[in-house]
Amino acid sequence: MSALDQADRIVIKIGSQLLVDPETGQVHRRWLETLGQDIAALRSEGKEVTIVSSGAIAIGRRHLGLSTGKLMLPEQQAAAATGMVRLTHAYQEVLGKHDLTVAQVLLTLDDSENRRRYINARNTLTELLRLGAVPLINENDTVATDEIRFGDNDRLAARVAAMISADLLIMLSDIDGLYTANPQVNSNARFVPEVKGQITPDVEAMAGVQLSGDSKGGMVTKIAAARIALGAGTTAMITLGTVNNPLQRISEGGKCTVFIPDANPRTARKEWIAGSLKPAGKLHVDAGALKALKSGKSLLPAGVKKIEGVFERGDSVAVIDPDGREIARGLVAYHQEEASRIAGHKTGEIEEILGYRGRDEMIHRDDLVLI
Ligand code: GLU
Numbered sequence: 001m002s003a004l005d006q007a008d009r010i011v012i013k014i015g016s017q018l019l020v021d022p023e024t025g026q027v028h029r030r031w032l033e034t035l036g037q038d039i040a041a042l043r044s045e046g047k048e049v050t051i052v053s054s055g056a057i058a059i060g061r062r063h064l065g066l067s068t069g070k071l072m073l074p075e076q077q078a079a080a081a082t083g084m085v086r087l088t089h090a091y092q093e094v095l096g097k098h099d100l101t102v103a104q105v106l107l108t109l110d111d112s113e114n115r116r117r118y119i120n121a122r123n124t125l126t127e128l129l130r131l132g133a134v135p136l137i138n139e140n141d142t143v144a145t146d147e148i149r150f151g152d153n154d155r156l157a158a159r160v161a162a163m164i165s166a167d168l169l170i171m172l173s174d175i176d177g178l179y180t181a182n183p184q185v186n187s188n189a190r191f192v193p194e195v196k197g198q199i200t201p202d203v204e205a206m207a208g209v210q211l212s213g214d215s216k217g218g219m220v221t222k223i224a225a226a227r228i229a230l231g232a233g234t235t236a237m238i239t240l241g242t243v244n245n246p247l248q249r250i251s252e253g254g255k256c257t258v259f260i261p262d263a264n265p266r267t268a269r270k271e272w273i274a275g276s277l278k279p280a281g282k283l284h285v286d287a288g289a290l291k292a293l294k295s296g297k298s299l300l301p302a303g304v305k306k307i308e309g310v311f312e313r314g315d316s317v318a319v320i321d322p323d324g325r326e327i328a329r330g331l332v333a334y335h336q337e338e339a340s341r342i343a344g345h346k347t348g349e350i351e352e353i354l355g356y357r358g359r360d361e362m363i364h365r366d367d368l369v370l371i
Contacts, residue, residue, distance in 0.1 A: 003235050003258050004250045007168035009048045009129070012039075013157035013225075014172055016058040018241045019087075025062035027055070027090045031244060036091075038247035039134065040098035048129045050164065051091065052137045052157035059083035073146060080141030091136050103133040106140035109148050112159040119314040119331070122163050129164070158225035162232030165265035169229045170250070171222050172241025177257030178219065182208050195259045199227040226259040233261045233268030270369040274329055279318040281309025281336055283343075283362065290321050293328055298361035299368060301350065304343040311336045319363070330368035333359040 004010070014035070019027055039049050057076050060083025061067065066075050084106070092102040105128075111121045128135050137160055139150050150156045154171060161169040175183075176191075183189040195203055207219035222238050229236035239256030243249055250256060263271065285293070289303020299319060311317055312335050319328035332339060339362060342350050351357040 002250055002253065003168055003237055004042075004170070004247065007047065007166075007235070009050075009164065009166045009168075010042065011050045011052060011157055011161040011164070011166045011169045012172065012247070013153060013170065014051065014053045014055075014241065015153065015174075016054040017174055018172055019053065019055045020058040022058070025059055027059065027086070029090070029094075032090060032094050034244040035246060036094035036098060038245050039095060040100060042247065043098075043100060043132075043134070050125065050129070050135045050137065050160065050166070052153050052160055053087060053091070054138065054153045055087050056080040056083035056138055056141060059086050077142045077144075080138075084138060084142075087138070088136060091134075095134055101133045102136045103128045105135050105137045106142075107137060107156065107160070108140045108144045109150050112156075112163060115314045116312065118163060125160070125164050152221040154221040154225040155228060158228035158232075158234075158236070161229055161234045161236075162265075165232070165269055166234050167265060169225070169234055169236045170247070171225060171236070171238050172246055173222065173238055174240075174242050175219075175238075176240040176255040177238050178203075178206055178223075180206050191255065192257055193255075195226070195257065197260070197262045198230060199223060199259075230259055230261045231268065233263040233265040235260055266366075269366075273316065273331060273367065274369045274371065278316070279309075279329060280311035280315040281307065281317045281332070282320050283307055283317055283332070283339070284320045285322075287322055290327065293319065293368070293370065296365060298365040299328075299330065299363040300347055300360070301339075301342040301362045302344065302346050304339070304362055307336060307340045307343055309336065311339075317363070319368075326371055328363075328368055328370045330363035332363055333361060333367075 021028060042049050057079045060079035061071065063082045064078055066079055071079060088102065088104045095102055107121060111117045125135055139153065139156050158169055178192045179189040180192060181189040204223055207223045226236040236259040237256050239250055239254065240246065283304050284306040285299065285303045286305050289299060293299060311332060313333060314331055316329060317332045318326045319330065321327045338354055341353050345353060347360045
């Protein structure tokens, strides 16, 4: 069984060179149709699919008369604004034939680094998936300047995969996977079918040098992306995208390099919550809440007796039992002021107290780890 068959939540990264004809700036429509068929097939098996696609600059530049040569940053930003419309339109047309709805989401580096923005982006993406849409993500090139930019969609895709706890990140490429050296120049280059646990310096060395041109990626950023994915417990895959029905090819046993993480996304996220964060506050809970937490439930406002500390939505807080011991740690869904107001109240009362309908839980069980 391929890693694709096992995965439920999948991120697919598509580069400019697969999607856009470099001469004409036109989308490779026939190829995209076959990708659309594959995505529809995955959706019909109940899998959730998110697309991270490049191509905005490559498509847009021609429409602004920026046809040849390297673009300056403001030109790239202008080109992206023009091209993104056409890019999204192309995906919607192709996926719409299968009754799928595309949802465009443009992210910047900050959305994956700043905790509050990260949580917002995560919530929106998971909501879109829950509603059955296919998120189509690109970097918000029009506002991202060099210092605050991913610059390549390989790492953006990996951050997105980590953000939504995807099981699998597929990076479609112009090559079928990782080789010990560049096979185009070195006849001794051997194919690497699998990398386990972590990216060692040896693996890094296989990637060679960075590419240039319309595509910002290359093996170097793909390996960097694989490292991000592994850290989040997401399996990463590099495989050939230049063929029609590239995802079907994977299921049929087509060659690919698979990077297998030690943990799964759930454990990796929980380890991150438990280990790497310094709690900004404390939530004291009653015996009923303690029992609920121990049986794997979320922490509801009703079970919270007292609140200490200064925290915002998304900060890490410690959960304290009636005997004063820290029993759990989690990411709180409310600012400390709001949390204090709804503490001890039923979930149904939140809207009346705060004036808006917030989350039902004080800490959702996905954001909570028992200690
Ligand atoms: N975000 C860029 C675009 O849409 C591409 C970045 C990349 O090639 O990885 O044109």
